[in-house]
Amino acid sequence: MTEQQRVTTPTLxxxxxxxxxxxxxxxxxxxxxxxxxxxAGEVLGLVGESGSGKSVTGFSILGLIDPPGRxxxxxxxxxxxxxxxxxxxxxxxxxxxxxxxxxQDPMMTLNPVLRVxxxxxxxxxAHDKVDDATAxxxxxxxxxxxxxxxxxxxxxxxxxxxxxxMRQRVAIAIALLNRPDLIVADEPTTALDVTIQGQxxxxxxxxxxxxxxxxxxxxxxxxxxxxLADRIAVMYAGRIVEHGPTATILERPRHPYTRGLIxxxxxxxxxxxALFQIPGMAPSPLRLPPGCAFQPRCDRATDACATMPDxxxxxxxxxxxxxxxxx
Amino acid sequence: MTDLAADKLxxxxxxxTAKVETPLRRLVAQFCESKLAVFGLVLVVVVAIAAILxxxxxxxxxxxxxxxxxxxSKMPPGSASxxxxxxxxxxxxxxxxxxxxxxxxxxRVSLLVGAVSVVAALAIGTLVGLVAAFFGGRVDxxxxxxxxxxxxxxxxxxxxxxxAVLGQGVDKVLYALIAVQWAYFxxxxxxxxxxxxxxxxIEAARCLALPQRRILWRHLLPNCLPPLxxxxxxxxxxxxxxxxxLSFLGLGVPVTEPSLxxxxxxxxxxxxxxxxxxxxxPGLALAIALIGINLVGDHLRDILNPRNAR
Amino acid sequence: MLxxxxxxxxxxxxxxxxxxxxxxxxxxxxxxxxxxxxxxxxSEADRLAVIRELGLDQPIWQQYLTxxxxxxVGDFGKSFRAGEPAMRLIFQHMPATLELAxxxxxxxxxxxxxxxxxxxxxxxxxxxxxxxxxxxxxxxLPTFWVGLMLIMLFAVALPEWIPGWPRLPSSGRGPTVxxxxxxxxxxxxxxxxHLLLPALTLALAKGALIIRxxxxxxxxxxxxxxxxxxxxxxxxxxxxVGVHVLKNIAIPIATVTGLELGQVIAFAVxxxxxxxxxxxxxxxxxxxxxxxxxxxxxxxxxxxxxxVLLNLLVDILYSVxxxxxxxxxxxx
Numbered sequence: 001m002t003e004q005q006r007v008t009t010p011t012l013x014x015x016x017x018x019x020x021x022x023x024x025x026x027x028x029x030x031x032x033x034x035x036x037x038x039x040a041g042e043v044l045g046l047v048g049e050s051g052s053g054k055s056v057t058g059f060s061i062l063g064l065i066d067p068p069g070r071x072x073x074x075x076x077x078x079x080x081x082x083x084x085x086x087x088x089x090x091x092x093x094x095x096x097x098x099x100x101x102x103x104q105d106p107m108m109t110l111n112p113v114l115r116v117x118x119x120x121x122x123x124x125x126a127h128d129k130v131d132d133a134t135a136x137x138x139x140x141x142x143x144x145x146x147x148x149x150x151x152x153x154x155x156x157x158x159x160x161x162x163x164x165x166m167r168q169r170v171a172i173a174i175a176l177l178n179r180p181d182l183i184v185a186d187e188p189t190t191a192l193d194v195t196i197q198g199q200x201x202x203x204x205x206x207x208x209x210x211x212x213x214x215x216x217x218x219x220x221x222x223x224x225x226x227x228l229a230d231r232i233a234v235m236y237a238g239r240i241v242e243h244g245p246t247a248t249i250l251e252r253p254r255h256p257y258t259r260g261l262i263x264x265x266x267x268x269x270x271x272x273x274a275l276f277q278i279p280g281m282a283p284s285p286l287r288l289p290p291g292c293a294f295q296p297r298c299d300r301a302t303d304a305c306a307t308m309p310d311x312x313x314x315x316x317x318x319x320x321x322x323x324x325x326x327x
Numbered sequence: 328m329t330d331l332a333a334d335k336l337x338x339x340x341x342x343x344t345a346k347v348e349t350p351l352r353r354l355v356a357q358f359c360e361s362k363l364a365v366f367g368l369v370l371v372v373v374v375a376i377a378a379i380l381x382x383x384x385x386x387x388x389x390x391x392x393x394x395x396x397x398x399x400s401k402m403p404p405g406s407a408s409x410x411x412x413x414x415x416x417x418x419x420x421x422x423x424x425x426x427x428x429x430x431x432x433x434x435r436v437s438l439l440v441g442a443v444s445v446v447a448a449l450a451i452g453t454l455v456g457l458v459a460a461f462f463g464g465r466v467d468x469x470x471x472x473x474x475x476x477x478x479x480x481x482x483x484x485x486x487x488x489x490x491a492v493l494g495q496g497v498d499k500v501l502y503a504l505i506a507v508q509w510a511y512f513x514x515x516x517x518x519x520x521x522x523x524x525x526x527x528x529i530e531a532a533r534c535l536a537l538p539q540r541r542i543l544w545r546h547l548l549p550n551c552l553p554p555l556x557x558x559x560x561x562x563x564x565x566x567x568x569x570x571x572x573l574s575f576l577g578l579g580v581p582v583t584e585p586s587l588x589x590x591x592x593x594x595x596x597x598x599x600x601x602x603x604x605x606x607x608x609p610g611l612a613l614a615i616a617l618i619g620i621n622l623v624g625d626h627l628r629d630i631l632n633p634r635n636a637r
Numbered sequence: 638m639l640x641x642x643x644x645x646x647x648x649x650x651x652x653x654x655x656x657x658x659x660x661x662x663x664x665x666x667x668x669x670x671x672x673x674x675x676x677x678x679x680s681e682a683d684r685l686a687v688i689r690e691l692g693l694d695q696p697i698w699q700q701y702l703t704x705x706x707x708x709x710v711g712d713f714g715k716s717f718r719a720g721e722p723a724m725r726l727i728f729q730h731m732p733a734t735l736e737l738a739x740x741x742x743x744x745x746x747x748x749x750x751x752x753x754x755x756x757x758x759x760x761x762x763x764x765x766x767x768x769x770x771x772x773x774x775x776x777x778l779p780t781f782w783v784g785l786m787l788i789m790l791f792a793v794a795l796p797e798w799i800p801g802w803p804r805l806p807s808s809g810r811g812p813t814v815x816x817x818x819x820x821x822x823x824x825x826x827x828x829x830x831h832l833l834l835p836a837l838t839l840a841l842a843k844g845a846l847i848i849r850x851x852x853x854x855x856x857x858x859x860x861x862x863x864x865x866x867x868x869x870x871x872x873x874x875x876x877x878v879g880v881h882v883l884k885n886i887a888i889p890i891a892t893v894t895g896l897e898l899g900q901v902i903a904f905a906v907x908x909x910x911x912x913x914x915x916x917x918x919x920x921x922x923x924x925x926x927x928x929x930x931x932x933x934x935x936x937x938x939x940x941x942x943x944x945v946l947l948n949l950l951v952d953i954l955y956s957v958x959x960x961x962x963x964x965x966x967x968x969x
Contacts, residue, residue, distance in 0.1 A: 040800060066860075098936070111881050113884045160960075479948070484940065488933075488937070572780065576910060591785065598793065599792075610786070617777040621777040622773060
């Protein structure tokens with residue numbers, strides 16, 4: 001593509017992505033129509049509760065969906081290239097180099113019987129035929145980048161000798177090793193202390209700004225991405241129900257679910273008042289109601305909601321999937 | 328989510344049309360899912376029938392020495408007896424016994440020894456295991472130390488030594504087999520009981536001030552059974568194999584009531600002389616019985632394993 | 638680490654003492670060896686002389702103490718049958734058994750681990766399912782039966798039916814080579830031929846066990862997060878399986894292999910009998926049948942020693958292989 005195109009093409013663009021799991025009890029439609037885009041240097045917060053399909057979306061991007069799951073429809077455009085149709089070899093070449101992922105649980109992400117340097121060096125040499133010394137230098141740089149003290153000693157340690165926060169930093173360092181264009185972070189701070197959480201959030205944002213890496217931050221906690229993301233996409237029951245710039249979404253959410261999410265975050269202004277809760281429960285992905293999935297819990301629902309609404313523009317760059325958006 | 332409003336429930340009229348799914352029925356259904364397991368069950372049934380009904384089904388009573396004609400010994404399969412009354416379908420052995428009959432009677436001894444020893448070992452071992460788990464503390468430590476020592480010794484050596492001490496005879500073999508096996512059951516029963524002991528229904532039973540013996544017997548025991556059943560099934564195969572091995576080595580059941588192992592041992596010496604049938608057919612009978620039991624036990628283990636619960 | 642080893646060694650000594658008492662007590666009840674050694678025509682005086690010589694007239698606890706005293710210096714008495722010191726007999730026959738056991742176990746691991754990994758990686762494929770079914774055969778069938786079948790097949794049937802098919806020897810041991818005082822036969826070609834059938838017999842049951850174990854371990858490791866993370870790093874499947882998965886399953890496989898080696902040495906009893914392999918096992922059976930008490934006792938003590946040693950080695954191996962355990966131990 002031309003230089004012009006490279007600049008304007010989003011780093012990642014999902015179009016109507018559908019990933020289903022074919023189990024004995026039926027087809028679980030974990031991801032059933034997801035679209036959003038992320039540009040270079042941007043941070044996108046993908047927000048949704050457990051079971052909404054956000055992790056599956058992340059894995060779909062990396063091509064890490066195992067049977068009985070499969071991407072059944074849609075396009076995953078990495079700089080214009082459709083990853084949903086890429087060969088396994090092409091995906092393997094991209095993973096860890098152009099697109100990297102950080103997982104949720106740092107305890108189990110690193111192999112307990114291999115040293116940290118082994119696990120970092122192999123990540124370098126999987127994509128770059130450099131010698132051991134060069135790979136080791138890059139590993140040291142990455143560790144320094146994420147703020148790990150005395151990295152030389154740390155390299156020769158085993159994962160269980162690190163604390164949870166340190167382990168996650170190592171995982172992030174591994175993600176940064178080959179200077180990827182896109183990092184998908186699946187709830188990377190959920191398992192950590194709140195104070196560590198804040199630090200890592202801040203550092204990641206800074207890193208992405210400095211390197212121009214696009215970042216997709218998957219989380220269930222709206223408060224986390226409020227301070228971090230440039231854009232927010234809200235997922236419910238396998239679909240994006242709203243996406244747009246962070247400030248707009250937080251101040252003027254258009255989808256009832258988003259409004260409910262924001263309303264249920266405890267804030268200082270409402271001391272003494274009962275916490276707002278969205279009534280009902282999220283539907284099981286095995287038994288999605290026809291039409292809008294949020295309908296049973298929505299106070300604005302009408303008969304029209306029996307048909308699935310499309311994403312429609314509310315404002316430039318801001319879309320919501322609702323027949324009766326909040327005004 | 329279904330509405331629980333009473334007016335929305337279907338009216339209760341007439342007999343229930345759906346089949347009641349008891350745990351037993353589900354077990355049977357899951358069992359039948361594996362063709363291999365069903366095949367194994369068929370093998371076991373065939374072998375069991377041959378063994379139980381041997382006195383009626385077998386063409387000849389191989390233990391009745393008077394009926395044996397020494398001229399008929401070592402005849403190949405399919406030959407007729409000297410007096411023309413019988414066909415030796417599978418040949419005869421060194422003592423002129425009809426192989427088919429000898430096999431069926433041999434199966435009898437083998438299966439009997441296997442089943443009885445397992446039942447006894449199951450009873451003893453479960454008792455020990457439950458007691459250890461229920462009372463804990465020093466009782467538990469001591470009992471488990473015994474179990475560990477027992478288990479660290481290879482079964483065959485324990486059996487060999489015991490038989491060397493006790494001498495020959497079916498009952499001695501039983502004792503040896505029981506001594507080898509009880510420890511497995513004890514350990515499994517204890518492990519299951521430890522898990523169950525923490526569960527709420529035991530606490531509820533205690534709160535009701537039920538006597539300890541009743542809690543142990545009526546509440547704890549039935550729920551510890553599934554893993555024990557699996558082990559019992561596989562242990563029957565082990566017991567039969569061990570008995571066969573011991574008989575083969577010359578210790579164990581006496582010559583007059585040969586089990587399959589003894590028959591095979593008898594046939595071993597004729598192997599190089601080309602009279603393969605004396606060792607081969609009892610060997611096949613043994614193999615069929617063991618494979619059948621193991622196929623059944625293997626699948627049972629998959630079904631009853633709580634981690635595999637579907 | 639050193640403290641750990643010393644503590645285990647002390648436990649091992651305790652176990653050996655307990656075992657020796659049990660062994661002695663058990664064997665003491667083994668028939669009446671005197672009847673075996675002296676013909677019925679011998680005079681009473683001769684009988685008494687033999688009894689006194691063998692120490693059989695002393696009370697049992699005294700016999701035990703004598704036994705322990707002598708055992709500590711390695712004297713287990715003379716074999717009733719052969720007249721030689723029992724322990725020396727055992728040592729003479731030990732290399733043959735150990736050679737057989739180690740080679741059998743090596744077969745089992747070399748074949749079992751790859752097959753098991755394959756079955757774990759592609760559990761629903763036809764080959765995987767056949768591997769698992771065949772493995773059931775492996776551990777259902779008693780060792781002696783397998784040995785018999787192998788003899789029938791390779792030493793009798795195939796050479797008869799297929800002209801030119803080599804007849805594999807089914808008894809005895811091949812020519813040996815002396816290494817460090819041990820006579821080992823696997824270094825000669827003929828030795829290998831003789832080793833083949835008995836080693837295969839022993840290897841089958843253990844191989845089946847290893848296949849099942851490896852498959853279960855592989856299936857447990859594959860869904861782990863660190864495997865997925867390795868994929869996310871873009872590593873090749875070969876590296877993921879060959880390094881990440883293998884190193885994790887090596888731990889349970891190594892420990893089980895070590896423990897099963899003890900079982901194999903014990904089960905060699907049967908195999909050696911069938912194949913007339915001149916090892917400790919055959920010696921044991923012959924001694925039991927002939928009521929040669931000192932040899933039996935010596936054998937049992939040696940076996941207990943091996944089992945305890947293997948247990949210790951396995952524990953050490955476990956801590957070497959698993960860095961979590963190793964570093965915990967040194968940190969203490």
